[in-house]
Amino acid sequence: MTTKVVNVLKQGGISLFLIIGLLACEGSIDDVGVNIVDNNVFEEGKYTSEVITYNKNIEKRLANKLNQYLLGVYKNDDFGQIDASVIGQLTFNTDIDFGLDPSIDTIILNIPYYATQIGDYENGSPEFELDSIIGNQDVAFRLKISELQTYLNTLDPDNPSEELNYYTDDDFNQHMTPFYSGTFIPNEKDTVLYVERREITQDLENGIYNVDTIKRVDAAPTLKIPLNEEWFATNFLNNPAVFESTAAFVDFFNGLYIEASPEMMDPEASLMTLDFSGATMTIYYTNTEFEKRTKQTVSFNFGGVTNNKYTRDYTGSNAEPIINNPDEVFGDAQLFVQGAAGSIALLDLFTEDDLAELRSNNWLINDANLIFYIDQTADLSIIPDRLLLYNYDESIHLTDFLFEGVASFGGGIEYDDDEDNPTPILYKINITDYVSKILASEDAIEPSKLALKVFNNSDFPIDFTDFEVKDYSWNPKGIILHGNTTTDIEKRVKLEITYTEINN
Numbered sequence: 001m002t003t004k005v006v007n008v009l010k011q012g013g014i015s016l017f018l019i020i021g022l023l024a025c026e027g028s029i030d031d032v033g034v035n036i037v038d039n040n041v042f043e044e045g046k047y048t049s050e051v052i053t054y055n056k057n058i059e060k061r062l063a064n065k066l067n068q069y070l071l072g073v074y075k076n077d078d079f080g081q082i083d084a085s086v087i088g089q090l091t092f093n094t095d096i097d098f099g100l101d102p103s104i105d106t107i108i109l110n111i112p113y114y115a116t117q118i119g120d121y122e123n124g125s126p127e128f129e130l131d132s133i134i135g136n137q138d139v140a141f142r143l144k145i146s147e148l149q150t151y152l153n154t155l156d157p158d159n160p161s162e163e164l165n166y167y168t169d170d171d172f173n174q175h176m177t178p179f180y181s182g183t184f185i186p187n188e189k190d191t192v193l194y195v196e197r198r199e200i201t202q203d204l205e206n207g208i209y210n211v212d213t214i215k216r217v218d219a220a221p222t223l224k225i226p227l228n229e230e231w232f233a234t235n236f237l238n239n240p241a242v243f244e245s246t247a248a249f250v251d252f253f254n255g256l257y258i259e260a261s262p263e264m265m266d267p268e269a270s271l272m273t274l275d276f277s278g279a280t281m282t283i284y285y286t287n288t289e290f291e292k293r294t295k296q297t298v299s300f301n302f303g304g305v306t307n308n309k310y311t312r313d314y315t316g317s318n319a320e321p322i323i324n325n326p327d328e329v330f331g332d333a334q335l336f337v338q339g340a341a342g343s344i345a346l347l348d349l350f351t352e353d354d355l356a357e358l359r360s361n362n363w364l365i366n367d368a369n370l371i372f373y374i375d376q377t378a379d380l381s382i383i384p385d386r387l388l389l390y391n392y393d394e395s396i397h398l399t400d401f402l403f404e405g406v407a408s409f410g411g412g413i414e415y416d417d418d419e420d421n422p423t424p425i426l427y428k429i430n431i432t433d434y435v436s437k438i439l440a441s442e443d444a445i446e447p448s449k450l451a452l453k454v455f456n457n458s459d460f461p462i463d464f465t466d467f468e469v470k471d472y473s474w475n476p477k478g479i480i481l482h483g484n485t486t487t488d489i490e491k492r493v494k495l496e497i498t499y500t501e502i503n504n
Contacts, residue, residue: 042500044366047358049495051370052348053335053483054326055319056451061341062471063308064166067277068457070308070340070474071111072186072260073141074134074271078379079338079478080317081267082310086274087172089152089255089304090281096243096298099287104237105197107227107283109145109180109256112275115188115220126219128188134382134476135270140183142263145225146174148255152305166307168341174257179227183263186272190221199286199293212284212295223274232283250304256281271476276302308474310341318480319343331484334375335493337387338478339454345481346392347450349495350438355447358439363499368435369410372427372452373491378480380424384454385477386412388469389429392451396467400433403464411455427481435497454478 063069070084114131121127130137150172156164195212216222235253236242242252263269282299314320319336323343326332335345347370350358370389374380388411390397401409410429415422437445458472482491 043503044498044500045363047497047499049350049354049497051484051493051495052329052331053345053493054328054332055323055336056326056344056346057323058341058343058473059312060167060169061310061473062165063168063310063474064305065163066306066308066458066472066474067275068132068273068474069276069306070271070310070476071258071274072133072135072271073262073267073269074476075267076317076379076382078318078480079336079342080312080314080319081262082271082312082340082342082476083260083262083267084271084340084476085260085309085311086258086276086306087148087150087152087255087309088258088276088279088302088306089148089250090253090300091246091303092243092249092298092300093303097240098237098285098298099289099296102237102285102287102296103199104229104233105199105284105286106195107179107229107232107281108193108195109223109225109227109258109279109281110193111223111279112216113186113188113221113223114273114275117220125191128191128221130186130188130221130272132273133186133270136268137186137270139266139269140185140263141267141269142261143180143182143184143225144178144257144259144261145180145227146176146178146257146259147231147253148257149173149175151251151254152307154305164305166305168308168310170307170309172257172309174259177231179231179256180225184225184260186223186270188221190224191215191219193224195284197284197286197295200295210295227281236283237285246304255304273474276306312341327485333483333486335372335452335481335483336478337384337452337454337481339384339456339473339475341473342454342476342478345452345483347389347452347493349435349447349450355438359441359444361439361499362441362502363439364502365432365436365439365497365499367496367498368430368432369496370429370431371494371496372429373482373488373493374424374426375480375482375486375491376423380479382477383413383424383479384475386455387427387429387479388453388455388459389431390451390453390469391448393448395469395471397461397469398431398434398450400431402461402467404430404433435495 069086071086073083075081115128116131117126118129119127153164156162193214197210200210242249279302280299285296286293287296336343337345413424414426416425438447454475456473456475458470484493486492
């Protein structure tokens with residue numbers, strides 16, 4: 001009977017049966033082991049199987065109900081161009097009353113970067129490095145922020161008991177006159193906001209105004225964009241009825257469209273993952289209280305529907321001819337695996353003839369690994385740290401991933417032995433339990449089509465009952481792998497099985 005030994009030992013009662021059986025034998029356990037080997041009861045072997053692998057373009061991903069969203073423009077020779085924009089509703093947590101004779105000092109859209117403190121500057125202020133960003137941070141892209149003119153339903157109109165999903169290829173309308181339009185470069189030093197209170201002077205004679213200095217408690221950098229004040233002064237300050245409820249507000253003001261596009265047709269800029277859980281639009285204004293001009297502040301959160309929109313263009317890229325014409329019969333020479341919609345690789349493990357022959361063998365499966373070699377001609381600057389293999393037919397995790405854990409399952413980059421300048425060479429994924437169940441001589445399962453994707457944080461299961469592979473991907477990294485028809489025969493995708501055969 002073919003099965004995975006470790007898996008067998010997990011089954012209730014079998015472990016106890018084996019222990020009792022061994023204790024009942026004559027001689028010590030050591031003697032039993034020696035006799036088995038001497039009698040050639042077991043024989044170890046290794047089997048390598050070719051795997052049909054080909055590309056699959058993913059045109060859209062689920063992109064709402066997240067905290068992390070992509071913003072920016074990025075292009076490389078391997079995968080082409082991606083533009084990522086954010087569409088979101090704004091909500092408020094407290095009653096809003098702008099009071100008597102309000103006037104706006106400034107309006108700031110504030111979105112936290114993901115950043116790590118790497119030290120301190122000479123003046124003692126913390127020094128940060130931006131995380132979760134790919135591309136050239138010194139090249140500007142164009143950022144436009146407009147009034148969203150598409151109402152974002154939270155519930156599905158066709159099924160009001162279900163929340164409405166939004167996807168990366170959805171279209172949205174925006175007002176032709178933006179609140180902001182300009183060039184943008186990520187800035188790890190953008191840690192402080194200075195707000196000039198134009199109606200509150202410290203020195204009237206010299207025209208020195210009161211200035212608020214605003215920064216996060218941890219002094220971490222945030223993206224800060226000033227928005228045009230005129231529209232908000234007219235539509236917010238003079239329209240108190242829209243703040244009577246959240247429903248009235250989002251019906252009146254659908255939200256913001258934060259659009260990224262290439263600057264002067266130069267798409268080789270950068271793509272950022274931003275923390276929208278702490279993003280705000282804050283209005284700094286002044287009103288009259290007790291016959292005195294007084295500083296006031298009100299903030300709006302991205303607390304309603306927020307969605308990522310990706311625009312993909314493979315034109316002229318190395319991926320284009322293969323992504324658009326995958327060979328689903330014989331397999332592709334290269335596999336283009338990229339997140340953020342992007343592309344995945346599909347795998348067929350066994351032919352029917354292979355299955356019949358393998359199931360007839362009297363094997364105990366000790367180990368089964370899929371090995372994917374990295375194409376060294378690829379752009380390794382955006383290489384993903386981990387890939388995920390899953391059941392594509394049912395969009396569920398493999399039991400090896402769920403029950404053995406990430407460390408045992410694998411999927412992380414493996415490097416060569418050069419300590420000074422290590423080179424990423426392959427990804428290896430352990431699917432021993434899955435292969436054991438397929439090759440079992442009794443009650444075998446039929447193989448499913450498998451898929452290989454860039455690992456996303458949302459791929460971690462909530463618990464052991466969470467089998468579903470969620471349709472999210474905000475990790476834009478990518479890598480080219482050797483497929484099963486690559487001319488470099490030694491680097492072809494392979495399934496390596498080590499087994500113990502019971503000799504009759």
